[in-house]
Amino acid sequence: MSGLSELERLDCTKILRQMAQTDLMALSDTVTNKLIIVESEKEAMETILSFSKSAEELLKRRKVYRDLIFKYLAKEGIIMPPTSEKHVLIKRTLELWSSKRMNEPQQQSSDNRAGQHTGTDPGFDPQILGQQFCQWFFGLLNSQNPALGQEPQNWGPNHFWPDAKLRLLARTCGEQMDEFAGADLVSLRLLALTREERLQLNPNLEANGLRAMSSPHGLVLVAVAGTIHRDTSVMGIFEQIFGLIKSPLDNNWKIKFINLKIRGQDALSDKEVSAPALTYNSTELQQLCC
Missing domain, CATH: 3.10.450.50 (Nuclear Transport Factor 2; Chain: A,)
Structure with a gap:
């Protein structure tokens, strides 16, 4: 089943929180083909993350502007040339997340509640x-x-x-x-x-x-x-x-x-x-x- 990993969800949330409310709402409509109506920024973020097929697909969305990714990388300690194009920033972001996954301990939750599957x-x-x-x-x-x-x-x-x-x-x-x-x-x-x-x-x-x-x-x-x-x-x-x-x-x-x-x-x-x-x-x- 395709979708975002837990690590990707957390990091994509950092990027989405920088977006204007109107852009978030528009992006939610795009991702769901307007099948789900959201009424707040939190609902919009939840919906965008749930219905995105991959992290790369989400980062390539038109409303996820180049500057948002640039600022996210800077906060993560990755300094890119100010003239970097969006596809270069996306590639570097995906590399960062891949390295995080490699370094992340493999842990299995002991919580078997259905609400946290x-x-x-x-x-x-x-x-x-x-x-x-x-x-x-x-x-x-x-x-x-x-x-x-x-x-x-x-x-x-x-x-x-x-x-x-x-x-x-x-x-x-x-x-x-x-x-x-x-x-x-x-x-x-x-x-x-x-x-x-x-x-x-x-x-x-x-x-x-x-x-x-x-x-x-x-x-x-x-x-x-x-x-x-x-x-x-x-x-x-x-x-x-x-x-x-x-x-x-x-x-x-x-x-x-x-x-x-x-x-x-x-x-x-x-x-x-x-x-x-x-x-x-x-x-x-x-x-x-x-």
Whole structure:
């Protein structure tokens, strides 16, 4: 999976911080083909770093002016002739980063939380990320249910991108579709499922209940099925698709969108309730990944 290394993200951030806000916003639009709307300089930087295919591609962007790279090199102790052309400065910058990688100790983090997986590692496995993300997400969400008697964990909009979206389709007595936009509204609606409605969502993390895949542009899709409980009663089943994009500034995966389908027990067979499985196939998920 292509993208920037952690070292390149950190150093590119130093360059991006020198840019004017209007240039950052314009560069974000260019990198994402205007598919993602950003509202702040921080969001713009996160998006630019997440969707850039390589450090060289980013440095060659028109809005990354020659003077920005020249100043960055000077701060790093690399003094270049003032008349150096941009392609020469880019070549020297890439050489600097390559030498940093060679000298950097090879360390593996012992932190296995899904929120801190590195999607750009050559050995990155989206299925493993999917399993760990679901363990983390549903543990966090279910802890908000007062009926379980747990200490509520740190739930909030910080786990979502600012323009996150939630599509909730409920099939119980009838069919109802609701959509929510923005990290605050999405976070509050999901919270209401467990805190106010006192539901408990138990994901099926076996092979028939969980599937994950990644796109070349940094998006990871995680689809999972599971059962819904209230106290000792089984209320139905759910299927949930998460769209995850990594934030380069804090190295965490954040939720870009959620599609959640809930089916009440009245519309289900005993087999479906005892072993809920995904109905989405790989082709359908791949279309969401594009």
